[in-house]
Amino acid sequence: MTVQWKGDGPGLLLQLDRGTPRQLGHQLQEKLRTAIRTGALRPGERLPSSRGLADQLGISRGLVVDTYAQLYAEGYLVSEVGSGTRVAERAEATAPARTTPVDHPSPRFDVDFEYGIPDLASAPVRDWVWALGDAARLAPATLMGDEPDRGDPRLREVLAAYHRRVRAGASVAERTIVTTGFRHALTLVLATLAQHGVDCVGLESPGPRDHDRIAERFGLRSVPVPVDEEGVEVAALSASGARAVVLTPAHQCPTGVALSPGRRQELVAWAEQVDGFVIEDEYDSEFRYDRQPVGSLQGLAPERVIALGSVSKTLAPGIRIGWIFAPPTIVDGLVETKALTSRGAPALDQLALARLMESGRYDRHLRRMRTTYQVRRDALIDAVNEHLPALRLTGLAAGCHAVLRLPSGADEAAVVAAAAQRSVAVRGLGDYRMDDVGAAEPGLVMGFGNVNESAIRRGVRVLADVISDPRQG
Ligand SMILES: Cc1ncc(COP(=O)(O)O)c(C=O)c1O
Structure with a gap:
């Protein structure tokens, strides 16, 4: 069926193949989207009335009404009382222009040894899609409302149990807070510690880049603390005047040493002595080859250690989910900081991560x-x-x-x-x-x-x- 439709503009040739009403509806939507994207229908141009187009095409009016409603929801069309349905002004710019995968810029280097990037091609996309589907099936309607403070309750239970089992942590769901990754978690912790009167934080040197700049944003001074073959030098930390320290104990960033048992004890004693906190970045704890797993520092001193984790290395950085296992004294402050600065992480993704972990697919x-x-x-x-x-x-x-x-x-x-x-x-x-x-x-x-x-x-x-x-x- 071919119709030459004459609108305000140059007119449009619409060709539909006969089929079921559903197929006809999809065809009509796609033809109109393509016409808008390619400029055959221009911004501001008026579309025929639903009745007029239905008559011309010999299809039901309801099909045209549904099509217009869908394109209106997608931002291709606008509809105003008195002026009918028109092509949206910025439809060309905002319309999703393709359905094939979006290309990322081609890499600038033949070989890129950049630190901290997991194998992106191995991100478990299929498992993630399964988990999202399962989460959607399980999700109560309330899941689509505001996030409960601290994050999805089921995910918090799963994360805390996993941490106790796999990392010998001492975490409980009540003091587990979901974030959108390690970096988000770190900003919440530093902002909260600043509220608790901490004004200086120790950072490993060499250590993760940018942490000094993050601390500065929250009004905290940072001091570099040297790292040797046993990890951070606690004597230097004691002399620094810091009341908090950010550490990568499982596989130090970037030297790769594991914090020695002696240093772990010294750190806990230091934190007690200065009434301070150790911020434990659990990055890299999951992948070990020739040595026994090292438990979380948080398990040694849950009142003094704030453990932070994320799925950026285990699944993919693009998933953007992380967490905090917080000591009792600062959990309320963290929840408040989180509530003041964000509305939390995507609800369905949180439940999907819980399902991925519960199902054994994560392991x-x-x-x-x-x-x-x-x-x-x-x-x-x-x-x-x-x-x-x-x-x-x-x-x-x-x-x-x-x-x-x-x-x-x-x-x-x-x-x-x-x-x-x-x-x-x-x-x-x-x-x-x-x-x-x-x-x-x-x-x-x-x-x-x-x-x-x-x-x-x-x-x-x-x-x-x-x-x-x-x-x-
Ligand atoms: C030392 C360190 N910890 C944690 C992370 C993970 O950060 P995020 O969860 O914000 O992606 C990174 C990322 O590269 C990192 O370098």
Whole structure:
């Protein structure tokens, strides 16, 4: 069936194939969307009345009314009393322009050893879709309302139980707060501690980048605390005047050391002594290869340790769910800060994460990824042994990154720049040092989570060329 429809504009040829009313409705919607996207129907242009179009096409008026209603809801059309139905002014700009997957910008580097990126191609999308479907089936109507303070109750139960079981934590749902990731959690904690009179926070050096800037945003001074082969130096922390410290104890970012048992005890004693808090970033605790799992510090001193976690490394950073296991003294403050600064995390996704964990699919994914990362880590070790036999890799027992120690006196920045010239991205240890505090030996932080084995070998070959070039010092 073909109809030449004459509107205000140049007119539109609509062709529909006969089918069921449902198929006809879908066809009509798609034809109109395409006409708007391609400019065949222009912004402001008036559409025929529903009765008129139904008559022309020989279809029921209800079908046209439903089609207009759908396109109105999608933002393609506007409808005003007295002027009928028109194409929305910004319809072309706002309309979803394609149904094929959206391309992300192509990578700038052939090999990117950036720290902290999990294997994005292995994100468990199918399991996540299953979990969302299951969550939608289970969801009470109230789920679509405002988030209960602290987050979805079922997810909080599941997270706390998981933490007790897998990380020897001492968490309870009552003191578990859902966030949109670690970074959100950290901002809530720092803002709340500032309210509790904490004015200075210790940060590992070398340590995660940007934490000093985050602390500053919340009016907190930050002091760098050096890290050695046992983790953060507690004596230096004691001397710093800080009353809180942010740590990555399971696999220190970026050196990869695990906090030693002695330091764990010293830290807890320090926190008691200064009436302070340890903020434990549980990042990387899930992936370990040659050593026994290390329990959460929070399990040792739940009144003093605020444990923060997220699924950014275990599932994918794009999922954006994290949590806080809070000590009793600050839980109300955290809940208040959260309520004042956000309305929480997406409800269905929270329930989906609970379902993923309850169903065993989360653990299955972790087991699979542990193997993937171990194979990549071994490929890195082999490539360094082959191409850079004189250099040492450290921090290999867990996680998705290691540190390649450069010859003492090597110019780290020159190596990084020369590698980038050859399309290999890597950061120097210096990028993670605050105010030049912490051991200054040169090194490269090699993230291998999102780099496959052949890319690892290619990248290491380039690094070997660059490092052996006498011009790199
Ligand atoms: C040290 C560290 N902790 C935690 C995270 C996870 O942050 P988020 O959950 O906000 O993605 C990252 C991300 O790269 C990180 O580098």
